[in-house]
Amino acid sequence: MFEHLRCAVLLIALLCLLSSCAGSGPTGEWKQLKDLRASMYAEMKYSRACIKLMTRTGPQGCEAADQELITAPLVYSYDLPALPRGGRKVVVLPASDVDPFLTRLETEPALREQVAGVLVDPTSGLPARQSVAPTFPGAAFAPYSAPSYVWNPAGTGFNRHFFGIPMYILTGALANETSWRAAYNAENKLKGGRHVARMQLPMQAEGNSSQCIQENTCLPVGGYGVWTALPPLPDPSYNTTGSARPITLLLAQTDSNSLFHDATRAAGTATSGLVACLVALNLLARAGLAGTYGRQLAFAALPGEAFDFMGSKRLLYEMSLNSSYVQGLRLDLIDQVLEVGQVGSAFDDARNRSSFFVHSQRTAGFGNASALLAAAQTAATLEAPQVSVQSASAANPGIPPSSLMSFLRVKPSIAGAVLSDFDSAFTNPYYQSDFDIGTNVSLEALVDASLLVARTLHLLAASPATPPLQLNRTLALYLVADLVVCLVWDTPGMRCPTAALLMSPDIQVFYDGTTSAAVSAYPGVLPWVDADPKASRSKPNLARFLFNYLGNITAAPLPANRSNSSWEGAPCDTTVNICPASLACIGWRYSTTDTAGMGRCRNTSTNYVPAYSTRLWYGFNKSWWGWWLSDAAADWEAAYDWPPDPMWAESNWPARTPTLTVFQEESTRTQVATLVVGLLLSVATAAVSWAGVKAFERHLKTQ
Ligand SMILES: *[C@@H]1O[C@H](CO)[C@@H](O)[C@H](O)[C@H]1NC(C)=O
Ligand SMILES: *[C@@H]1O[C@H](CO)[C@@H](O)[C@H](O)[C@H]1NC(C)=O
Ligand SMILES: *[C@@H]1O[C@H](CO)[C@@H](O)[C@H](O)[C@H]1NC(C)=O
Ligand SMILES: *[C@@H]1O[C@H](CO)[C@@H](O)[C@H](O)[C@H]1NC(C)=O
Numbered sequence: 244m245f246e247h248l249r250c251a252v253l254l255i256a257l258l259c260l261l262s263s264c265a266g267s268g269p270t271g272e273w274k275q276l277k278d279l280r281a282s283m284y285a286e287m288k289y290s291r292a293c294i295k296l297m298t299r300t301g302p303q304g305c306e307a308a309d310q311e312l313i314t315a316p317l318v319y320s321y322d323l324p325a326l327p328r329g330g331r332k333v334v335v336l337p338a339s340d341v342d343p344f345l346t347r348l349e350t351e352p353a354l355r356e357q358v359a360g361v362l363v364d365p366t367s368g369l370p371a372r373q374s375v376a377p378t379f380p381g382a383a384f385a386p387y388s389a390p391s392y393v394w395n396p397a398g399t400g401f402n403r404h405f406f407g408i409p410m411y412i413l414t415g416a417l418a419n420e421t422s423w424r425a426a427y428n429a430e431n432k433l434k435g436g437r438h439v440a441r442m443q444l445p446m447q448a449e450g451n452s453s454q455c456i457q458e459n460t461c462l463p464v465g466g467y468g469v470w471t472a473l474p475p476l477p478d479p480s481y482n483t484t485g486s487a488r489p490i491t492l493l494l495a496q497t498d499s500n501s502l503f504h505d506a507t508r509a510a511g512t513a514t515s516g517l518v519a520c521l522v523a524l525n526l527l528a529r530a531g532l533a534g535t536y537g538r539q540l541a542f543a544a545l546p547g548e549a550f551d552f553m554g555s556k557r558l559l560y561e562m563s564l565n566s567s568y569v570q571g572l573r574l575d576l577i578d579q580v581l582e583v584g585q586v587g588s589a590f591d592d593a594r595n596r597s598s599f600f601v602h603s604q605r606t607a608g609f610g611n612a613s614a615l616l617a618a619a620q621t622a623a624t625l626e627a628p629q630v631s632v633q634s635a636s637a638a639n640p641g642i643p644p645s646s647l648m649s650f651l652r653v654k655p656s657i658a659g660a661v662l663s664d665f666d667s668a669f670t671n672p673y674y675q676s677d678f679d680i681g682t683n684v685s686l687e688a689l690v691d692a693s694l695l696v697a698r699t700l701h702l703l704a705a706s707p708a709t710p711p712l713q714l715n716r717t718l719a720l721y722l723v724a725d726l727v728v729c730l731v732w733d734t735p736g737m738r739c740p741t742a743a744l745l746m747s748p749d750i751q752v753f754y755d756g757t758t759s760a761a762v763s764a765y766p767g768v769l770p771w772v773d774a775d776p777k778a779s780r781s782k783p784n785l786a787r788f789l790f791n792y793l794g795n796i797t798a799a800p801l802p803a804n805r806s807n808s809s810w811e812g813a814p815c816d817t818t819v820n821i822c823p824a825s826l827a828c829i830g831w832r833y834s835t836t837d838t839a840g841m842g843r844c845r846n847t848s849t850n851y852v853p854a855y856s857t858r859l860w861y862g863f864n865k866s867w868w869g870w871w872l873s874d875a876a877a878d879w880e881a882a883y884d885w886p887p888d889p890m891w892a893e894s895n896w897p898a899r900t901p902t903l904t905v906f907q908e909e910s911t912r913t914q915v916a917t918l919v920v921g922l923l924l925s926v927a928t929a930a931v932s933w934a935g936v937k938a939f940e941r942h943l944k945t946q
């Protein structure tokens with residue numbers, strides 16, 4: 244017995260020796276096995292799935308029912324009619340086929356029965372237009388009732404539907420894999436070794452958002468917006484001057500909502516207006532005339548607006564509370580609101596000019612916005628003939644879907660206007676679409692919008708003592724291009740030079756080792772609420788970028804001979820060298836004692852403000868920190884007749900999901916053959932080893 248053991252050990256040692264002599268060590272073999280696996284399996288892990296969201300009335304989005312693993316053969320949408328009907332299939336959808344196919348899926352039960360999952364292939368050409376928002380996004384929140392009016396002609400409303408099956412948007416590599424595998428299946432009529440997709444998309448939230456918040460199986464959809472003032476407010480409460488100046492508030496939205504959150508971009512939907520606002524403020528700050536203005540300028544970049552105006556509603560609620568997030572941004576002082584909406588398609592190549600429209604609520608009881616329209620039209624004459632501004636058609640039912648709707652609900656006397664590139668219906672073909680990646684946003688339109696907004700604000704705010712504004716189109720183009728690289732392009736995204744000077748972005752690392760710093764336009768979830776309105780630590784990339792960019796441009800210039808005893812201009816970070824409340828730490832990049840990576844305390848009224856449902860509260864209760872349902876805002880909501888709060892939340896899912904694997908199943912005949920070959924091999928191996936052992940025994944015995 245003992246002898247046998249010794250022999251076996253020797254044999255193993257010999258085998259190891261032999262294999263290393265042959266020049267292919269164990270690691271080399273591994274690599275080959277991995278390669279072999281890669282040639283059979285293609286995977287996409289932890290990303291690019293359609294996720295289950297929750298509202299107060301129920302679910303939205305996708306999941307694998309009962310958290311099951313779903314495996315079914317791959318089939319192109321257009322091959323479906325020619326294939327055997329029985330059995331469920333995973334349908335590969337060219338991007339241009341998404342809307343018609345999903346519409347059929349919802350209306351044809353016979354088709355629905357056949358579909359186990361959907362894989363969208365974005366590499367095969369974009370649809371001419373696509374939008375998963377409804378035709379009148381947020382109709383219930385408008386200051387007028389015209390629910391059947393069509394603002395968004397491409398709208399399908401899919402971002403309000405529950406599909407209940409797994410859906411993914413493919414990467415280029417996976418699209419290549421699924422395309423030849425689906426073609427193989429179609430050719431062989433799904434017989435023989437079929438290529439299948441295995442989808443793992445378990446979602447834990449059930450029922451509705453109040454249920455999942457209580458059961459702790461979801462987190463609120465939300466994020467952080469940023470607001471600022473130009474020039475900085477005299478003190479955070481804006482209370483020291485006897486007669487505070489009236490505020491002209493500039494608004495832009497920061498994000499979007501489409502089916503695949505990881506792929507969601509907002510180039511035309513929100514970023515076009517955001518870039519125009521940032522560049523306009525930059526130009527005004529550089530002109531240095533804000534100190535002479537008769538009005539106070541303020542700006543708010545709002546997240547979550549694609550989720551039933553969550554960001555503007557929360558901002559207004561915080562203002563009603565005079566909370567620490569909004570000190571100085573007093574609603575009683577805000578009497579003008581200019582929102583910059585979709586402006587990316589304003590430029591017309593053929594006519595070499597950009598056309599903009601000013602929308603305002605003309606029905607009785609709302610503020611008179613004629614001063615805003617007049618300012619915009621005067622501003623346009625200063626950029627003519629490149630820029631034209633018209634009042635939107637009087638036949639429109641009112642203002643288009645916008646954050647201004649929230650402001651007019653709470654304070655109807657505000658003179659409010661929305662600047663856009665459309666008149667009666669959206670011209671951007673990708674409003675709240677997975678394909679809103681900038682193909683239909685032109686630099687000319689953004690430059691023209693930036694100059695127009697800067698001039699309009701200047702005209703509105705100027706006092707008799709204010710000199711005229713000189714603008715430089717070349718500079719505006721540089722600033723626009725700079726921001727487009729950071730906010731619209733996937734690469735470099737937040738690794739752009741401007742962001743690198745202001746912050747150190749979080750980099751996403753994917754399962755395959757690739758990385759990305761692209762700005763995601765899905766707001767994300769709020770695991771907790773940071774009570775500090777100036778803390779940059781653990782804020783998402785986009786909010787942090789906006790805070791530092793706005794802080795840097797709106798801050799009062801540093802005194803040339805700064806004294807050691809003053810905090811203004813002093814190096815700061817987020818943990819030790821914390822600026823006093825009236826100053827903000829701008830440009831902090833990394834934790835170090837090296838002052839190069841530290842920020843500087845600057846006199847700026849830039850603040851973060853959270854965005855999440857007004858029906859939720861984060862805090863300590865029942866002995867732990869967490870999210871709770873709350874009626875605290877109920878009276879305020881009732882006072883302004885808000886529609887029921889939708890309470891958007893995102894389902895939790897288990898670690899290491901979602902996944903998508905495509906591979907070839909063995910046919911029944913192959914399976915039998917494999918078994919037989921396997922058995923024969925085992926027998927042969929056993930015989931060889933036995934012979935080997937015997938040979939060794941003999942060898943040892945002869946010694
Ligand atoms: C949400 O779910 C809970 C528990 O299932 C139920 O009591 C409540 O009525 C639901 N709310 C709505 C608005 O449907
Ligand atoms: C898929 O990739 C292979 C190898 O990289 C390439 O030869 C082939 O043309 C690609 N197929 C498609 C449809 O893109
Ligand atoms: C910041 O600047 C404003 C004027 O722009 C001034 O009124 C205010 O006192 C300054 N605040 C601090 C803390 O220096
Ligand atoms: C701030 O202004 C408000 C309204 O003008 C006033 O009621 C309040 O007393 C002031 N607070 C301070 C600290 O001056």
Ligand SMILES: *[C@@H]1O[C@H](CO)[C@@H](O)[C@H](O)[C@H]1NC(C)=O
Pocket residue numbers: 480482565570573
């Ligand atoms: C808002 O709150 C601040 C600080 O709590 C206070 O100084 C200020 O007077 C308040 N303003 C109003 C208008 O209530």
Ligand SMILES: *[C@@H]1O[C@H](CO)[C@@H](O)[C@H](O)[C@H]1NC(C)=O
Pocket residue numbers: 611612613614
């Ligand atoms: C709005 O104001 C302008 C001038 O300030 C005036 O001409 C116009 O009649 C006003 N419109 C309404 C509806 O009051």
Ligand SMILES: *[C@@H]1O[C@H](CO)[C@@H](O)[C@H](O)[C@H]1NC(C)=O
Pocket residue numbers: 595627628629
């Ligand atoms: C378009 O207009 C701009 C400014 O009005 C001008 O500088 C430019 O040369 C024009 N381009 C063409 C192609 O006409």
Ligand SMILES: *[C@@H]1O[C@H](CO)[C@@H](O)[C@H](O)[C@H]1NC(C)=O
Pocket residue numbers: 588670671672682683
């Ligand atoms: C969007 O851009 C594409 C490519 O530049 C163009 O062909 C198409 O006409 C544009 N669509 C709209 C509605 O502007």
Ligand SMILES: *[C@@H]1O[C@H](CO)[C@@H](O)[C@H](O)[C@H]1NC(C)=O
Pocket residue numbers: 715716717718721
């Ligand atoms: C406009 O800005 C560009 C880029 O910053 C600069 O090179 C140019 O000199 C400026 N022109 C004027 C007239 O200031």
Ligand SMILES: *[C@@H]1O[C@H](CO)[C@@H](O)[C@H](O)[C@H]1NC(C)=O
Pocket residue numbers: 741742744745792795796
């Ligand atoms: C910060 O502001 C200064 C002065 O306004 C400007 O020169 C600089 O380029 C800005 N930095 C960034 C990264 O935008």
Ligand SMILES: *[C@@H]1O[C@H](CO)[C@@H](O)[C@H](O)[C@H]1NC(C)=O
Pocket residue numbers: 804805806
């Ligand atoms: C800073 O310089 C200004 C004039 O440029 C002077 O009035 C002031 O006293 C100086 N302050 C210090 C602390 O040196």
Ligand SMILES: *[C@@H]1O[C@H](CO)[C@@H](O)[C@H](O)[C@H]1NC(C)=O
Pocket residue numbers: 806807
């Ligand atoms: C400021 O502080 C530094 C180090 O703490 C010191 O070396 C320097 O002399 C001080 N400067 C003034 C003007 O007090």
